[in-house]
Amino acid sequence: MSSFDLTGKVAIITGGSRGIGFACAEALVGAGAKVVIAARKPEQLEQAAAALCSKGGEAIGVAAHTGEDAAVQHLVDTAIARFGGVDILVNNAATNPHFGPILTADESHWDKTWEVNVKGYFRMAKACVPSMRERGGGRIINIASVAARRAHPGMGVYCVSKAAVVMLTQVLAVELAEAKINVNALTPGFVKTKFSSAIWTNDSFNEAIVRVIPQHRMAEPPEIAALVQFLASDASSFVTGSILDIDGGQLAASGVTL
16 A cells, blocks of 8 residues: 555645545545645635544645636645645646536636636646656646536536646646656546536436436545545556546446436
8 A cells, every 4th residue: 555655745636625626635635645725715625624634634725716827826835835845736626607508608608617627727737847846756637527528418618628628638748757747637427516516406417417327326526536546646657648537437338418
């Protein structure tokens, strides 16, 4: 198990106060990492950081909107000042303000989605890489989605943004390999979180979704976090530029039909 140990490592996790992000924080803290979780709402962050520390971990919360350059730089500067540097970045914060046919989306929907889901990931990587270089390498883990691989009804703008995350991941993996910075992406299927609650709290939607997943269920956040821990650890030393599906067989079964 030593290859999964993260003792001495420092991780930043965006969207870290709940759902997949918080589960990732729990997994990385449990493996010995010091963790900085970021989200927009300070109260939720404080509660999440306190919960992590109550289990014996070292964690702080920093309020930050990844759609803003100054907020991103403040987040990274705080991590460096508090813990000495950054080794692991988990880009998880995302938004989806539009649901419906893609041609009904407003410019504002595109702008908000792109700012957070794509440029936010880029901003975070750009701000963290200098510290990773100084520390001899690092890990960037981008949370994409099966929506990057298949068109999902009503989620067109989100699908396009997550497809961009996949290509951003591969470009960064190639460009940062010489610095020993591994860059990978996960494409989770449907995960039972507050973000997806509009689906799993609607009986007809939920039934349609689980029907096309061979395991006939949605994932739980810790199942995503376990793969994040692997990608953050030395166990994944030769894994970079990979897009890893974690979807209960959904893509293998040819995608979603609602």
